Amino acid sequence: MAGHNKWSKVKRLKAVTDSRRGKVFSRLSRDITMAAKTGGGDPDANARLRTLLLKAREANMPVENVDRAIKKGTGELPGVVFEEMTYEGYGPGGIAFVVQTTTDNKTRAAKDVRAAFNGLGGNLAQTGSVSFQFLHAGQFLITKDAVAEDKLMEVALEAGADDVLTTEHGYEVRCNIHAFDRISHALEQASIKPASSEIAYIPTTTVPIDTAGAALIEQLHDALESLDDVQAVFSNEDLS
Template identity: 75%
Template sequence: MAGHNKWSKVKRLKAVTDSRKGKVFSRLSREITLAAKTGGGDPDGNARLRTLVIKARDANMPAENVDRAIKKGTGELPGVVFEEIVYEGYGPGGVAFVVQATTDNKTRTAKDVRAAFAKHGGNLASSGAVAFQFLHAGQFLVATEKTTEETLMEFALEAGADDVLTSEQGYEIRCNVHAFDKVAQALELKGLKADSAEIAYIPVSSVTVTDAVIAGSIIKLHDTLEENDDVQAVFSNEAIDDAIAAGT
């Protein structure tokens, strides 16, 4: 499930992309605007923006939407001023959550996130109460059929990655937040398309969930948070067996 298995989450989100295309475009637009605002509007000189433009293309987001979002970030077009906020909380069973949001109204977003936690048996926590249970780092997922571990490790580490982890589902590259752009560029130069590329909160330990009712509440909390237009990403540290998750 989402918290302990990043690959499962990627597949799950891809499955709902079509049914939530409008929300996907809205979130990508906000991220693109922020990336352009902080790093400039030229994708060739802004690896974070380039990664998002590729992600937008993969989601079939219209090119004019991408261009408009970039121009809002560079100030060429008027637009709403967004800011990034990170919320921390605990879900059912003591599962830790980190929620990244991009909003033009902090009061509204905080109210909505707090309500989501309360509705599904959790609670919003103060800043720092949960984040220490996660590694804040760049994370890239690359399917095994795209390259070999030796090749990936060689150029990824040279580009500044800290580690390359291997599993049956694929390779996971981890790097310092400040090395994200260089690793992203290295992947592009090698012609390797990551299945997922983001600055993530990666759990350093997990909470095993065996109760189907608690598992169901955790999954519903994920869904409620991810359906919120202001929420960009949700990270958590639950470990739910696939059989239990499938039955919820």
């Protein structure tokens, strides 16, 4: 399941089909534009942009798309004005959701997100009524065959990570959001390639669900992630 089982989320991302590749490029374009707008178009001086360019390369995003997104952010090309918005809500079974959007139309984004929740037995909630159940932090997921545990701990902790967790699936590095780009750069320099890296909402409490509930939550994830304005979706279900 997406949400609590973060490694399943990695598998879903790796299984992106050609029909959804355009959505991936669109999300990256918006992120790159926002990064260039706030920190400039030089990746050597803009750590956030540098991290996103690595993601774009891994996704095989065309170079011309990347260049255009940067120039929109720096003002060299005309473009729409994007705003970042975060929505909170509850899905079936009381599962908590945090939905991040980057949009040029807040009214449309709110309407579409609300419709997705309502259509699958959920509802939007007031700001702060859900997010307290999550840790807002940098998160890197790394498979065990990518690096030895001792080396990863040395690199990550020296770069400012708060914790390195080991599970049967692999390693999870957590950090303060302000240290995210520094750790991303340190991992790159050490030739450690994460299976996933993002500034995430990590659930601090989880809600157990059965297989039937899992199917409904999966549908809600798909409905939200299919929206053009949605950049990321986090939830706190626990499918044992």
